[in-house]
Amino acid sequence: MTDAHFGERAALYALGALDATESAALEAHLRVCAECAKLVGEAERDVDTIASLETRRRAPEALTNRVERLLAPARQPQAPWRFAAVAAAFLIGILPSAYLWERNRVMQDAMLSQSAAMDRLATTAHRTASFRPAGGALAADVMYPSDGSWYVIVVRGASHALHVAWMHDGAQTMLGDVVPHGRVAMLYLPKSHRMEQLALMDGPRVVAQAQLPY
Amino acid sequence: MARASGDEEALAVAFAAHERWAFARAYREYASLLYSVAYNVLSNSEEAQDCVADAIARLWRSPSAYSSGRGSLRSFLVVCVRNEAISRRRRQSRRLRLEERLAAMPVEHQELEVADPIERDRVRRAFAKLPDDQRAAVALAFYEGKTHTEIASELNAPLGTIKSRISHGLRKIAASLGSEGGER
Numbered sequence: 001m002t003d004a005h006f007g008e009r010a011a012l013y014a015l016g017a018l019d020a021t022e023s024a025a026l027e028a029h030l031r032v033c034a035e036c037a038k039l040v041g042e043a044e045r046d047v048d049t050i051a052s053l054e055t056r057r058r059a060p061e062a063l064t065n066r067v068e069r070l071l072a073p074a075r076q077p078q079a080p081w082r083f084a085a086v087a088a089a090f091l092i093g094i095l096p097s098a099y100l101w102e103r104n105r106v107m108q109d110a111m112l113s114q115s116a117a118m119d120r121l122a123t124t125a126h127r128t129a130s131f132r133p134a135g136g137a138l139a140a141d142v143m144y145p146s147d148g149s150w151y152v153i154v155v156r157g158a159s160h161a162l163h164v165a166w167m168h169d170g171a172q173t174m175l176g177d178v179v180p181h182g183r184v185a186m187l188y189l190p191k192s193h194r195m196e197q198l199a200l201m202d203g204p205r206v207v208a209q210a211q212l213p214y
Numbered sequence: 215m216a217r218a219s220g221d222e223e224a225l226a227v228a229f230a231a232h233e234r235w236a237f238a239r240a241y242r243e244y245a246s247l248l249y250s251v252a253y254n255v256l257s258n259s260e261e262a263q264d265c266v267a268d269a270i271a272r273l274w275r276s277p278s279a280y281s282s283g284r285g286s287l288r289s290f291l292v293v294c295v296r297n298e299a300i301s302r303r304r305r306q307s308r309r310l311r312l313e314e315r316l317a318a319m320p321v322e323h324q325e326l327e328v329a330d331p332i333e334r335d336r337v338r339r340a341f342a343k344l345p346d347d348q349r350a351a352v353a354l355a356f357y358e359g360k361t362h363t364e365i366a367s368e369l370n371a372p373l374g375t376i377k378s379r380i381s382h383g384l385r386k387i388a389a390s391l392g393s394e395g396g397e398r
Contacts, residue, residue, distance in 0.1 A: 038283060054254045063267065070274065
């Protein structure tokens, strides 16, 4: 299908501008034509670039549960007498394992974010600004480069997650949460602009603020 | 545009091989992005959740839908979910006006993860740099979910011309956003 106009059809597909029949035909073709798949992949990147800059929302817990059920292995029918054995095994082994698996997943996500942050800190010149706490034993810093392309917020002494907000023009824009793993909480924020004032919030209450000079 | 990391490449290869863990991991990695993409088309939380779940289910039932030679797994998933959302919106015949989408501000504050006015302004500026005819064609496709046939009719231009305008316009917007050096 690689004719002179396929590039244009690739853009139409990636933008959702083909009708259902055309899309289905194209998807079938992409399964067997690597050349066309690459063209569509490039157009998909362009659409992703625009779509990623639209307002972001947190995926609801219900959706995550639904997708996890969808992707869970199919269950085999069990004989009734096995129920007691399965329940016993669950209590003895699987329940702690599930807890550890979930904890491991959260830790893994945190480590990936931490790894990105460490890479930035190690390879890019940056400044450090300290948060001024409104009270309590909280200690926190923010590291950032002069072009404002990323921010690493490190909080020590927090007993639970805190929100990070960008304070600007009399408004607060929520940027994410710093979640403690052990004694330290860290949040890595890729950005594309300078932010001159950040706040740590416990619910609606500002618990610390930082001024970021450039 | 950031280059895929080793982790992303490994995930993409496993996803293409229809590994169950890769589907679960890809969902976890991009859950908020995919939900946001669906929500931004459908403007309704329940419909957006149905859309994401259905798109993932459809991919799980279609083992060869993605190949790593196609490029970014993340972009592939974004477009799959977005196209599913657009199809749903077409079926429901619920269209949002372009002006409303461009000016829309977040209303469900408790759901917000990121609502960055500067990022939104970057998109507006990238659209504003396009010639009028390309801007209209891309905006009708991206924000109103119209087909190229509908756009040709609405703009009173030949189908081939509309295809070219959309293709060139999309490339220019992506290049403009990429050249400003932002990260995703």
